[in-house]
Amino acid sequence: MDNLRLSLNNSRTRLVATSMFLSTILTASVLAIVYVTANRSIEAETRSVVSAELTGLADEYERRGLIGLITAIERRLPSAAERDALYLLTDRLGVKLVGNLKSWPVNIAAGSGWVDLELRRADNDQLVPVSAASIRLPGGERLLVGRDAASRQQFDRVLFRSVALALGIALVLSVITGWLFTRLVFSRLSDIASTAENIVSGDLSKRMPLRGTGDEFDQVSGTLNNMLDRIEELISNLRTTSNSIAHDLRSPLSRLRQRVEALSEPDKSDLDREIDIARATGEIDHVLRVLGQLTEISRAEAGLGREQFETIDLQQLVGDVVELYDPVAADQGVQLEVKGSAPAIQGHRPLLSQALSNLLENAMRYAPEHTAITISIGTRDGFTQLSVRDRGPGVPPKELDRLQLPFVTLDPARTERNAGLGLALVAAISHMHGGKFAARNCDPGLETTINLAQLR
Missing domain, CATH: 3.30.450 (Beta-Lactamase)
Incomplete structure (x- = not known):
């Protein structure tokens, strides 16, 4: 029973x-x-x-x-x-x-x-x-x-027997058809369930099987695989971020502890105390800046703020940011130039301005004197592109894919000025806008690009 x-x-x-x-x-x-x-x-x-x-x-x-x-x-x-x-x-x-x-x-x-x-x-x-x-x-x-x-x-009896026979055959065929249909459906579901169990067990490298038929099951599997790729990427970033937070915050907090302990020394002069207080304040500012950038990255990756999207004229946005950075670039002997145009997009104006600012700051950090930094606007492959190119030394090819990871920087040691979170925030903002971040060497220089979904 x-x-x-x-x-x-x-x-x-x-x-x-x-x-x-x-x-x-x-x-x-x-x-x-x-x-x-x-x-x-x-x-x-x-x-x-x-x-x-x-x-x-x-x-x-x-x-x-x-x-x-x-x-x-x-x-x-x-x-x-x-x-x-x-x-x-x-x-x-x-x-x-x-x-x-x-x-x-x-x-x-x-x-x-x-x-x-x-x-x-x-x-x-x-x-x-x-x-x-x-x-x-x-x-x-x-x-x-x-x-x-x-x-x-x-004739009625023959017709009735024929109808009954046809009904019996239809019943048998319906059972066979139903069995074949469920075999097809549940074999695909079984493959998906088996893969899901492996993923639940911790093997995030597993992906839903595709048979290349292009049917609804392949479409669902493809969507799930894209989701798993994104989850694996976020978890990898989370692990990197966690390890980097432990490294980056331990040092300033340790130094902050030393500064505070030094303030209690009785033989300290007023000048030394002021110096220790200033240094302690600098360490606090650095920690707050890192935490603030991490918060912005997390919010962007979670898609928080999409309700604030508005129609944005990229030429105007780029012009406003360039106007802000022109004096800084002039002091460094670098020229900012803008090329191209693109249709308006739906986006978060403050975050896009922040992303462009980060790209410009990164470019100015490595741009040689008396060279130009080019800001390009255009469209390609269904995306609106916003690119910044310097004429600096570029990036080792093996480092290109790591630029968007949190706490990754080309500096031998992270400083208060550069904690390695700027391009990670740019990548998160790109993803929030339905696109992605990309970087390539141009010989000379490095070109960093934000891909943004076009207005629909």
């Missing part, structure tokens, strides 16, 4: 049963319509033929009288057996005048419409099912014309 209950609760069993039930209902409905339609067509044809014969014989009676009617019926009798035709003409008292039926049916009045009954044939004295119609002639005579229904009943 428990095994039966488990079997009925199984999704595959329920799906096969549902498929079988619906297929059976549909097939039964179609076959029932065929059966009823065939019977009604045959009955309508029989009635039409009998009515036509009654009308013809009545016309014969009007033209030639009773003798002419008897003669017309006698002409039909030799071929009546082939047509299953039945005729009976009686006088007003019910005495048989001509026909292949023995006697007028009891309790049936002439002209009572279409009737189904059993009558005895005159040629073989057998009781046969009859479908017939009758009329009373002007002279009081009664005329009955019908058809032997035995053949039609035999």
